[in-house]
Amino acid sequence: MHDVTATLFLEQLLNGLQLGTMLFLMASGLTLVFGVMGLINLAHGSFYMVGAYATASVTAATGSFLVGLSAGIVAAAAVGALVELLVIRRLYHRPHLDQVLATFALILIFSEGTRWLFGSSPLWLSPPEMLTGFVTLPGGARYPLYRLVIIAVGVLVAIGLYLLISRTRLGMRIRAGESDREMIGALGVNIARLYTLIFAMGAALAGLAGAMVGALQSVQVGMGEPVLILAFVVIVIGGIGSIKGALFGAILVGVVDTMGRVFLPGFFRHFMSPAEAAGVGSAVAAMLVYILMALILAFKPKGLFAAHG
Amino acid sequence: MKTIASLGLGLLMTSALTAAQADDVKIGMITTLSGGGSHLGVDVRDGFMLAIEQSGRDDIEVLIQDDANRPDLARSLSDEFMQRDNVDILTGIIWSNLAMAVVPAAVRQGTFYISPNAGPSALAGRQCHENYFNVAWQNDNLHEAMGAYMKEEGFERPILMAPNYPAGTDALAGFKHRYEGEVVDEIYTQMGQTDYAAEIAQIRASDADSLFFFLPGGMGISFMKQYENSGVELPLFGAAFSFDEIIIQAVGSAAIGTMNTSQWAYDLDNDANRAFVDSFREAYDRTPTLYASQGFDSANLILSALEKAHPSDQDAFREALREADFASVRGKFRFGDNHHPIQDVYVREVVEGENGQPTNRLVGLAIEDIQDVYAVDCQM
Known part of the structure; x- marks a missing residue:
């Protein structure tokens, strides 16, 4: 019995990590855009959907998941750049409420546009043949190989982002943009191009997340919105504008959410009937990340790693 | 697909131009055509309209609106249908929570409601109503x-x-x-x-x-x-x-x-079903789901009752519905006392x-x- 619990725990820890790394891909773009440009972008979930749809259709056409995945990332980045040039650019100097309204409108446009192009039935997308199957964990449990690959991709992206921001000229400008927007403009940096680039990069990461997860879930209209809500929780917990905060926040939310779903019903079973425990447990599990957010904000109102002091 | 949409539009326009005949029948369909799970509503609609089209009757007007899976919207659409358009029959709702927002009020006001999908337990039990018929199933x-x-x-x-x-x-x-x-x-x-x-x-x-x-x-x-x-x-x-x-x-x-x-399968062996599946595939170029079969049966139930009485004669029309005198694609079909199917x-x-x-x-x-x-x- 003890062994079963230990393997179950290990497996759920991996599940939490996998959810966390996917949330990180979403949250890092969101937090960069907010930190550098001061923009609240609700349409970030639409880039996630664009990535998944492009990957699904290109994979179906070419038969290669890798080609599809690349197409998904490129499509999300291109759509992101286009949206920045056409719409977002006009919003930087507007109040946050205007930004929320405009980007919410973008969600509706993207959703209906996707439905118009692809229909309302979900698309089919599966992991590539070589990544199906499972590996055996210490303790004997089997774990899907594809989920391990997702974790690895997430970790690689995190390292890549860290190097980009701390070691390159672009990263230096991003950091400068975070601390003083007007000053880097005055120093002769082409702000407009920097903003488009950051926005497209965030969109590409969202597209990557959508494409990777799309192979596990269903590729359908509106798939980005539930993830977007969690990604907002992540950046609030981590501290808005902080990549490091996004990473810690994402993993924290991923692990807490997963563990809550699995172990809370069992916990409530100690003092109520199994059917009640299942109901109450899953209801509390659904609230858990928000409770976590409230607790963290009570002690650290700016999040764990606030970017602006 | 396009022909049916234009058919609906045509019906809508003709009714606006000429005053509707007194014995025409108006059906209001509220269903989910956008948002998550919209393929259910699309199939109910397509199955329903296929049966109406096959009947060849031009005195039936079907008004279709999308509820976007929102109870408040479904409720206001039903009020619009009943008060502005004076529909005789309402139908189409997919989700039980939307049905609970619409059906009790609609049937109390004397409109018939024919459910092609949602079958919440409340409407089968204590809140059952003589003007409410469920053609699909009770949820359980x-x-x-x-x-x-x-x-x-x-x-x-x-x-x-x-x-x-x-x-x-x-x-x-x-x-x-x-x-x-x-x-x-x-x-x-x-x-x-x-x-x-x-x-x-x-x-x-x-x-x-x-x-x-x-x-x-x-x-x-x-x-x-x-x-x-x-x-x-x-x-x-x-x-x-x-x-x-x-x-x-x-x-x-x-x-x-x-x-x-x-309760249905596309390879279920009976004449009505074979004809339905063939004509559905021809009209829409896909295999029907159970939702399409429920839409088709709902329309045929209504058509069978219309042969015997007009909805304005409420008692006669209700009695005609109760008889369920139509060739269901499920094979045998009858209503229990609470107007829900007893079926295999x-x-x-x-x-x-x-x-x-x-x-x-x-x-x-x-x-x-x-x-x-x-x-x-x-x-x-």
Whole structure:
């Protein structure tokens, strides 16, 4: 019995990590855009959907998941750049409420546009043949190989982002943009191009997340919105504008959410009937990340790693 | 598709130009055509309009509106239909929570409501009404039938899983009602959940011999795809809601070998059904789902009653509906005292079709003449 619990725990820890790394891909773009440009972008979930749809259709056409995945990332980045040039650019100097309204409108446009192009039935997308199957964990449990690959991709992206921001000229400008927007403009940096680039990069990461997860879930209209809500929780917990905060926040939310779903019903079973425990447990599990957010904000109102002091 | 849309538009325009004839019939359809799960509403609509078109009657006007899966919108659409358009009959609602927002008020005001899908327990029991007819099923029926089937097949330790919302808890209650044995565990997931890794690990850690689940729409697609690569090999069972043609095509090979219960199957052998499936495929270029069959049956029920009486003669029209004098694509069909079907429920297996895509194949009867348990509470 003890062994079963230990393997179950290990497996759920991996599940939490996998959810966390996917949330990180979403949250890092969101937090960069907010930190550098001061923009609240609700349409970030639409880039996630664009990535998944492009990957699904290109994979179906070419038969290669890798080609599809690349197409998904490129499509999300291109759509992101286009949206920045056409719409977002006009919003930087507007109040946050205007930004929320405009980007919410973008969600509706993207959703209906996707439905118009692809229909309302979900698309089919599966992991590539070589990544199906499972590996055996210490303790004997089997774990899907594809989920391990997702974790690895997430970790690689995190390292890549860290190097980009701390070691390159672009990263230096991003950091400068975070601390003083007007000053880097005055120093002769082409702000407009920097903003488009950051926005497209965030969109590409969202597209990557959508494409990777799309192979596990269903590729359908509106798939980005539930993830977007969690990604907002992540950046609030981590501290808005902080990549490091996004990473810690994402993993924290991923692990807490997963563990809550699995172990809370069992916990409530100690003092109520199994059917009640299942109901109450899953209801509390659904609230858990928000409770976590409230607790963290009570002690650290700016999040764990606030970017602006 | 286009012809039907323009047909509807044409009907709408002619009625605006010429004052409607007194004996014309107006039907208001409120259904889900956008947002999550819109393929259910699209199929109900397409099945319904196919039957209206085949009837060749030009005195029936069908007004169609999209409720976007929102109860408040459905409610205001129904008010509009009743007060502005003076419809005789309402139909179309997919989701039980929307039905609860619309149906009780509509039937109290003297409008007929013919349900092509949602069958919440309240409307079958204490809140039943003489002007409310359900052509599809009471929500529990298909789950109950699967409980009976798995009991008979000798599964002894099923584990159950459903989203934590009314239809989810009803599904598990319905299953247990006929299964009557011990279940290993009940897992409640979140509504709209997309990742099931945690639940799959729990299923693996249990000593269950089978899994019964109810995850309609995109939830079922996500779950089955993740289940396939998890290395867990328990057989999967559920009601047809998680296994309609559109869902299993999106799931792909992971769906093959699963079993589900349905009151209808496209390969069910009767004349009405063969004609329906052929004409549906010709008109829309896809295989109909159970939702399309329910839309088709709903329209044919209404048409059969219209042959005998006009809805303005409420008593005569109601009596005509009660007789259910139409060729259902399910074969035999009759109403119980609470105006819900008493019908056979079948078992289908998902197999690989001719084009390599998964498809449902009829296996046999799960339960004969099932009637919902709420009928006894109905005082009409």
